[in-house]
Amino acid sequence: MTDTPITRVAKATPEPVARRIRGLSDRAIAWIFVAPTLFLLLAVNIFPLIWTIRLSFTDFRVNRPNRDAEWVGLENYQRILSDSDIWNTMQATAHFLVWTIVLQVLIGFTLAYLINKKFKGNDLWTTIIVLPMMLSPAVVGNFWTFLYQPQIGLFNYAVGFLTGVDPASFSMIGDVHLAPWSIVIADTWMWTPFVMLICLAGLRSIPDSIYEAAECDRASKWRQFWTITVPMVLPFLMLAVLFRGIENFKMFDLVVQLTGGGPGSVTEVTSINLKREAFEKWRTGYSSAYAVILFVTVFGLASIYVKALNKVKQR
Known part of the structure; x- marks a missing residue:
């Protein structure tokens, strides 16, 4: 042996x-x-x-460990669900979530479709496009904060040119109406390459024989796109939406780097509000109930979405 x-x-x-x-x-x-x-x-x-x-069923405060926690039942949940500030943060989170996903899917799929067409310098452009997702959110936040600064910020000049406002008189991250969009733009710039890579994998999984058969049937390029490309890439698109939706729902670091939740509370997403309740106000029981509600929301929506994704895969 x-x-x-x-x-x-x-x-x-x-x-x-x-x-x-x-x-x-x-x-x-x-x-x-x-x-x-x-x-x-x-x-x-x-x-x-x-x-x-x-x-979540107590009034426990972690900064008072020697104090006996009182059992309050569903009181924390009732206070959260009836708090208008909580619903405002939910609305801000939904705004951020929807627009980032829409932009990332549209731009990511478009880039993947273009890169899938073989051309000179294809690999180089793919590497350049993927660079943003290799950076940490702290670096991306500082980089875009510089772009949004008054007088020197590139986007301030662009917005000023389009609106006729003096770029030195305002900042995107300081404007109530533009601050939410500043986060959407930064996150889209950072994570669109991730969606692009998933879509590119879907596009390259489609056999060439299917397109050849469609050409034999004299199907136009537009017809091939809607009857072959989109249906076969759809599961990959839905997977990218699932990943980015879960990540953006708990977005924290990029928002803090850019705006810190301000001005006012227009960019105060649920993760920032939860952090303030838990580590600034020290309402541990209340924040635990808040965390449970967010968990149930994400888990429930993700479960429904996964069932829809499985149905699309089975077609």
Whole structure:
């Protein structure tokens, strides 16, 4: 028998242990290897979730650890759902979520469609387009903050040229109406390449024989696009929407870098509001209920969306 690492380990294993291992089924051996990972996942994910749900029914404050937490039942949930400020942050989050996804899908799919057409310098342009998503949100936030600054900001001059306003008299991140759009533009610039790569994978998974058969049937390019390209890339598009929707719903760092939730509360998304309740006002029980509501919202919407995605894949 060849002396390999496996055979050496087998020889070194005590005979009683070896007999026990030989007596185990494949499923039992699989569970032995999987069990540590499952235990780690339960400890890292499930236990904090259960603890958060428990705290959501109390008035616990983490800055007062010696104070006995009082059980308040559904009071925290009732206060959150009846708070107009919470609904305003939900509206700001929805505005940010919808517009970033729409722009990223439209621009990302267009770029993927163009890059999928082989041309000179294709690889170079792909690399250049992908660069923004390689940067950290902190770097992107500082970069776009510089572009939005009065007097020197490129976008200030562009908006000033279009509206006739002096660029030195305002800043996009300081204007009530333009501040939300400043976040949308920055996030779209950063994450459109991600959507582009997913769409590009979908486009390159379409067999050329399908287009050749369509050409034999004298189908126009426009007809091929709507009857072949779009239906076959749609699952990939929906997957990109799912990923970006979940990430943008919990957006925090880029918003803080650009506006910090201001001016006023026009860019105060749910993640910033949750952070203020938990770590500035120290309302731990209240913020736990808030986190549970956000979790249920995201989980519920994602579950419905995944079912729709599976139906599209089965067509």
